[in-house]
Amino acid sequence: MIKGSTETLILTLLQERPLYGYELIKELHRQSEGVFNLKEGTLYPILHAMEIEGWVESYWMEVEGRKRKYYSIRDKGMEALQSKKAEWNLFRRAVDRVLGEGGLT
DSSP states (O other): OOTTHHHHHHHHHHHHSOEEHHHHHHHHHHHTTTSOOOOHHHHHHHHHHHHHHTSEEEEEEEETTEEEEEEEEOHHHHHHHHHHHHHHHHHHHHHHHHHHTTSOO
């Protein structure tokens, strides 16, 4: 994954609904049709940093006898997501221009 895109992808998934860690990994894998295969050792430090930034909040919930830590996006996370999407769109357009104008084919 391109550095910094992981936060954008996580925030986008959390925009849809609160998710627990393993569910985030599986949903990212599913929606990317297997392209993104995030590991727990990568995900949890990012979620922790995002929680410190105030972008997400976490809470414990028991489901089918198992306690799971769910994450949900906060207002500050929504603002960060909009900013990151704008940055990504600018980057994507620039890459498209280079690739489309005699760059890599």
